[in-house]
Amino acid sequence: xxxxxxxxxxxxxxxxxxxxxxxxxxxxxxxxxxxxxxxxxxxxxxxxxxxxxxxxxxxxxxxxxxxxxxxxxxxxxxxxxxxxxxxxxxxxxxxxxxxxxxxxxxxxxxxxxxxxxxxxxxxxxxxxxxxxxxxxxxxxxxxxxxxxxxxxxxxxxxxxxxxxxxxxxxxxxxxxxxxxxxxxxxxxxxxxxxxxxxxxxxxxxxxxxxxxxxxxxxxxxxxxxxxxxxxxxxxxxxxxxxxxxxxxxxxxxxxxxxxxxxxxxxxxxxxxxxxxxxxxxxxxxxxxxxxxxxxxxxxxxxxxxxxxxxxxxxxxxxxxxxxxxxxxxxxxxxxx
Amino acid sequence: xxxxxxxxxxxxxxxxxxxxxxxxxxxxxxxxxxxxxxxxxxxxxxxxxxxxxxxxxxxxxxxxxxxxxxxxxxxxxxxxxxxxxxxxxxxxxxxxxxxxxxxxxxxxxxxxxxxxxxxxxxxxxxxxxxxxxxxxxxxxxxxxxxxxxxxxxxxxxxxxxxxxxxxxxxxxxxxxxxxxxxxxxxxxxxxxxxxxxxxxxxxxxxxxxxxxxxxxxxxxxxxxxxxxxxxxxxxxxxxxxxxxxxxxxxxxxxxxxxxxxxxxxxxxxxxxxxxxxxxxxxxxxxxxxxxxxxxxxxxxxxxxxxxxxx
Numbered sequence: 001x002x003x004x005x006x007x008x009x010x011x012x013x014x015x016x017x018x019x020x021x022x023x024x025x026x027x028x029x030x031x032x033x034x035x036x037x038x039x040x041x042x043x044x045x046x047x048x049x050x051x052x053x054x055x056x057x058x059x060x061x062x063x064x065x066x067x068x069x070x071x072x073x074x075x076x077x078x079x080x081x082x083x084x085x086x087x088x089x090x091x092x093x094x095x096x097x098x099x100x101x102x103x104x105x106x107x108x109x110x111x112x113x114x115x116x117x118x119x120x121x122x123x124x125x126x127x128x129x130x131x132x133x134x135x136x137x138x139x140x141x142x143x144x145x146x147x148x149x150x151x152x153x154x155x156x157x158x159x160x161x162x163x164x165x166x167x168x169x170x171x172x173x174x175x176x177x178x179x180x181x182x183x184x185x186x187x188x189x190x191x192x193x194x195x196x197x198x199x200x201x202x203x204x205x206x207x208x209x210x211x212x213x214x215x216x217x218x219x220x221x222x223x224x225x226x227x228x229x230x231x232x233x234x235x236x237x238x239x240x241x242x243x244x245x246x247x248x249x250x251x252x253x254x255x256x257x258x259x260x261x262x263x264x265x266x267x268x269x270x271x272x273x274x275x276x277x278x279x280x281x282x283x284x285x286x287x288x289x290x291x292x293x294x295x296x297x298x299x300x301x302x303x304x305x306x307x308x309x310x311x312x313x314x315x316x317x318x319x320x321x322x323x324x325x326x327x328x329x330x331x332x333x334x335x336x
Numbered sequence: 337x338x339x340x341x342x343x344x345x346x347x348x349x350x351x352x353x354x355x356x357x358x359x360x361x362x363x364x365x366x367x368x369x370x371x372x373x374x375x376x377x378x379x380x381x382x383x384x385x386x387x388x389x390x391x392x393x394x395x396x397x398x399x400x401x402x403x404x405x406x407x408x409x410x411x412x413x414x415x416x417x418x419x420x421x422x423x424x425x426x427x428x429x430x431x432x433x434x435x436x437x438x439x440x441x442x443x444x445x446x447x448x449x450x451x452x453x454x455x456x457x458x459x460x461x462x463x464x465x466x467x468x469x470x471x472x473x474x475x476x477x478x479x480x481x482x483x484x485x486x487x488x489x490x491x492x493x494x495x496x497x498x499x500x501x502x503x504x505x506x507x508x509x510x511x512x513x514x515x516x517x518x519x520x521x522x523x524x525x526x527x528x529x530x531x532x533x534x535x536x537x538x539x540x541x542x543x544x545x546x547x548x549x550x551x552x553x554x555x556x557x558x559x560x561x562x563x564x565x566x567x568x569x570x571x572x573x574x575x576x577x578x579x580x581x582x583x584x585x586x587x588x589x590x591x592x593x594x595x596x597x598x599x600x601x602x603x604x605x606x607x608x609x610x611x612x613x614x615x616x617x618x619x620x621x622x623x624x625x626x627x628x629x630x631x632x633x634x635x636x637x638x639x640x641x642x643x644x645x646x
Contacts, residue, residue: 060516172602200586201372201582201599201603203587204599205598207598208598232589233588256590267517270519271545272523272544285517288487289515
């Protein structure tokens with residue numbers, strides 16, 4: 001284990017000017033004209049994460065948040081831009097070094113029913129990454145799997161080791177998926193909507209677990225979600241995405257207290273708040289998120305934004321720093 | 337709905353999905369039914385519509401609508417009832433929309449089935465107007481379901497459900513598959529429908545926040561049983577059943593405390609539900625009596641609660 005672990009920077013992950021475009025199926029005319037349309041899933045996105053922190057990427061479906069997650073773990077290749085892990089460009093790593101990166105960055109998927117193999121015992125699946133990487137002896141691997149099952153709260157672990165996924169509740173399955181992601185002692189965990197497919201009563205359990213694991217394993221967690229209340233509860237920093245762009249980034253308490261971007265404001269005011277029978281002042285956006293195949297020119301939100309001006313229709317907003325650690329991409333805040 | 341008991345015959349044995357549930361829904365009222373998967377909330381909606389699968393069995397109880405027991409109706413009366421008197425919208429709009437049928441033809445079929453002799457022009461006009469009211473552009477009436485966005489599809493399904501101005505609308509998790517902003521729009525739409533058409537609604541969901549915004553009364557279900565029911569604002573401000581309380585505090589409130597209060601334990605195995613109070617293995621108040629005796633649903637003030645300690 002050399003290289004990656006020796007960097008001294010406090011920044012664990014940095015994404016810079018990342019673009020991920022997917023080619024679309026071509027019509028005959030397009031083939032003949034040698035044209036290729038693309039879907040710009042992630043379009044020039046930059047952000048960074050500090051070691052030992054939990055950062056949320058918040059957005060609706062089609063915003064590009066899952067594509068970022070998949071790019072960070074190396075499942076998708078970027079069209080351009082860089083992903084830096086402890087200062088090193090991930091996509092320039094080759095061979096053994098890239099494999100080492102893959103071990104250090106693990107992912108938890110949305111639906112544990114799909115991400116777990118239904119025909120394999122829980123313990124065997126949790127142990128599998130160790131088998132693949134031929135870490136230590138078979139006995140030691142089994143021992144480690146049992147320890148990890150215990151760490152994620154599947155107790156007694158010997159009992160859960162021999163069960164199959166269908167014998168577990170949704171929350172327990174997600175715990176098993178988290179155990180599998182943890183067994184290689186990763187430094188960064190990418191969790192893609194880990195609570196959206198499980199029951200309400202198990203959600204707070206999983207969130208608590210993530211927070212405990214962060215401290216216990218000194219993990220950093222990139223938490224992808226559309227659920228604002230969970231982002232409020234466990235994250236240190238929030239980045240809000242809309243149609244492939246980050247529109248606002250700020251420390252969690254700040255962004256919830258004072259959301260600046262109209263899209264962030266709309267998201268916040270749409271979150272159901274308990275105890276209030278009639279919702280207060282709400283910012284309602286017109287229509288729905290458009291297709292990322294033909295995003296609107298200028299600011300991508302302008303057709304839906306109540307504050308849109310001529311400038312918004314024509315020019316893409318720059319990312320403006322507002323105070324410490326708070327940035328927003330909106331013409332409303334530019335000085336001119 | 338009185339003492340409704342429904343069970344499913346599965347390969348691994350009998351599962352009681354609804355255990356003697358009694359509920360009343362008044363005219364022009366929205367009743368929120370809150371529960372997690374396995375609580376029986378969807379079975380409730382299906383039982384009212386008599387849409388339960390074949391392996392389900394209504395073991396006892398009655399569903400009285402306008403003085404008649406739906407469970408005893410013949411096929412013809414049922415056909416009359418569905419769509420005209422009671423309509424249902426599901427989580428997946430494709431459950432109500434046929435992917436190979438244009439939106440307009442869904443309306444045409446509904447009108448024809450219920451004996452309306454509308455010309456093509458009349459169907460077109462009526463359907464387009466309804467769609468527009470529900471926030472779908474008129475021209476979409478000639479499109480196929482897949483040409484609409486997810487939110488529009490759900491709006492179209494609602495328009496179709498409301499086409500014959502039914503007295504009861506059952507909405508089964510209709511916003512669950514939608515994004516947050518669209519979800520809020522649909523809830524706004526239902527609130528307008530309630531105001532304008534005075535339609536009674538059974539709003540089935542797992543999201544207490546949505547109930548708070550829409551429902552007049554709320555019924556909380558756990559493991560096939562009704563555990564608490566009452567006026568929405570009061571239940572949320574002052575929950576009496578430990579499960580309701582836990583459900584409310586398990587969702588972190590934005591701007592509030594960032595400490596999490598998860599509900600311990602796992603949902604019960606419905607093939608073998610815990611004896612006594614079904615919530616007792618997860619309940620902070622549980623004692624010996626909870627393990628032994630099933631708490632009866634009692635009324636305390638204007639509230640119904642099934643807990644030994646309420």
